[in-house]
Amino acid sequence: MSETLIAQLNRLKNRLNELNYAYYVLDNPLVSDPQYDELYQQLLKIEAEHPELISSDSPSQRVGDQPLDHFTSVTHAVPMFSLDNAFNQDDLVDFQRRVKERLNTETEVEFSAEPKMDGLAINIRYQQGKLFQATTRGDGITGEDVTHNIRTMPSVPLQLLGTGWPEVLEVRGEVFMSKQTFNNLNAKQAEQGEKVFANPRNAAAGTLRQLDPKIAAKRKLSLYLYGWGEISSDWQLPENYYAAIQAFKNWGLPVNPDSEVVIGAGGMQAYYDQLQQRRAELPYEIDGIVYKVNQLDSHQQLGFTAKAPRWAIARKFPAEEVWTDLLDIEIQVGRTGALTPVARLEPVAVGGVIVSNATLHNLDEIERKDVRIGDKVIVRRAGDVIPEVVGPVIAQRPDGVRKFIMPTTCPACDSEVVKEHDKAVYRCTGGLYCPAQRKRALQHFVSRKAMDIVGLGDKLIEQLADMDLVKHPDDFYKLDVETLANMQRMAQRSAQNVVDAITDSKQTTLARFIFSLGVPEVGEVTARNLANHFGSLEKIAQAQLEQLIEVPDVGDIVAENIVTFFQQTHNQEVIQGLIDAGIHWPAPQQLEAVASPFTGKVVVLTGTLQQLTRSDAKQKLEALGAKVTGSVSAKTDFLIAGEKAGSKLTKAESLGVQVLSEAEWMEMINNG
Ligand code: IVH
DSSP states (O other): OOHHHHHHHHHHHHHHHHHHHHHHTSSOOOSOHHHHHHHHHHHHHHHHHOGGGOOTTSGGGSSOSSOOSSOOEEEOSSOOOOOOEEOSHHHHHHHHHHHHHHHTOOSOOEEEEEEEESSEEEEEEEETTEEEEEEEOTTSSEEEBOHHHHTTOTTSOSBOOSSOOOSEEEEEEEEEOOHHHHHHHHHHHHHTTOOOOSSHHHHHHHHHTOSSHHHHHHHOOEEEEEEEEEEOTTSOOOSBHHHHHHHHHHTTOOBOTTOEEEEHHHHHHHHHHHHHHHGGGSSSOEEEEEEEESBHHHHHHHOBOSSSBTTEEEEEOOOEEEEEEEEEEEEEEOTTOBEEEEEEEEEEEETTEEEEEEEOOOHHHHHHHTOOBTOEEEEEEOTTSOOEEEEEOGGGOOTTOBOOOOOSBOTTTOOBEEEOTTSSOEEETTGGGSHHHHHHHHHHHHSTTTTOOTTOOHHHHHHHHHTTSOSSGGGGGGOOHHHHHTSTTOOHHHHHHHHHHHHHTTBOOHHHHHHHTTOTTOOHHHHHHHHHHHOSHHHHHHOOHHHHTTSTTOOHHHHHHHHHHHHOHHHHHHHHHHHHTTOBOOOOOOGGGSOOTTTTOEEEEESBOSSSOHHHHHHHHHHTTOEEESSOOTTOOEEEEOBTOOHHHHHHHHHTOEEEEHHHHHHHHHHO
């Protein structure tokens, strides 16, 4: 084979890639469409004559021939998180305040502000610069392999451009359908008597879910990248998020041209106003704006909650609103006794779902909005958020509307209702005597992130509680197949499954157990922090306020809730009952037993770590018996320095403290 043919083929491939990049990413076409086609035909001709020269990164190979017969699940190398939401400027002011507090700074924070594309998240993995795999977000841990469809998108490079990209590069972004493509598609679908899509997001999702890549190739999906997953350590992330995204763009990857860097809450507001004005003209659908702290070492410091990063927030645009009749206002009693007024509505479709209940939050809200039973009301639903009543349509108020009166006794147990000092919350004082509170507590106990007892659904728990078969969580462990089989809609077989699930749940973790107890304001993350910090239930139960507030995420109020909870005799009895039933968890790490080079040593972490978050690194060191502190002193034994370490590194060097890179540290753990 002549060398010149290969060279010619490569030249064509590179040129076509460049033209694609100019067209799709830079939005700046370099040649006319027929000129492009001409080059493409030349490529096809050579490949037809020499099929042995066809490589997977050739522009001709975007549409593979064979449809898949099923999707494959792929576990993400780095989980794909979601975002917390903000609904108004106050929420953004709060967001910046929290960020400043955690970063311990007074200065205004720099944010990347970007449109929140209404599509679906994707992870695209490049290895040695070649497109290797594309996966949907799925549940954040595992997604589906949709490489065959993503390859068909002309804006997605099969081969990264330029040089300097890392060996492994996972980029993340949103796959979406432009408004124009969506309208054309729906018109065509309707014409052919096919299903029309409710919105561009559904159309994009429906397209990615096709097994046959020819469909995706026709439907023209778009992509903007806004993040990354795994990146091998041969590339050093720049100092800020915006620069990282620009680096992706230089490698040929599409990024949103409408993103900007803004400063402080004022900057976030100005961007919001500007984008909201342009919203209708934008070529793509958006449902809000995403703000991300720009400085990347701050991401390390801020870390993640269970579901979302603390360095980002999504401000949603006001949601869809409709009018309907408010039939009645009923009271729901929550797990901690809070009485929530719930609107019973004439069923109505909002944002694609039928709504017949909506929260009214609390009495203050009802009074502030002056909502009355019998009113015509405005109902709003934003994304997957619970629908809410915005207010009455005063001009349409019928005669005979009634004001809502908060009951003075609990509708579930008749106990006295008290208004919480300084707050709008009314609470039932019945505690665990209140069947409604008990039911909520029981439902929480078995929930997925708590003891995870599958098969014990809300309805079954209601029945068991109403029949006094289960009063407290420990009673679950006394249930037998016979009792369960006598419940409504329960066959012998499902009863057996429930009993098996209850038995299985006995082996758990300390964090889950703490969370399942339902201590007010102790969520999943706090429970995990408590478990890691104290290592045993006894220590948590006996902890004083001062010890509790040392735990990350635990403030004065939470600490007080914890102390009060463990002091109450009935709680102690329930816990004892659960332990007696056989609930157990792996023993806490015996710190002394883990002989490691770090046992008993004082360690400081600095700079940006590649393989672990700062808090995971700290936990790991603590598990190895190290004491992790914040500043370098003569007492420090080791400084572990990530990328771009600053003053701590200088100080450590001047004090003669042993400095380890992240890789050296990992090696010591793995070999020692
Ligand atoms: S960042 C860990 N940026 O919104 C941060 N998400 O509500 C991950 N989305 O799952 C997301 N535009 O599908 C980010 N500019 C943007 C976005 C964006 C749309 C979607 C994404 C994510 C969801 C979270």
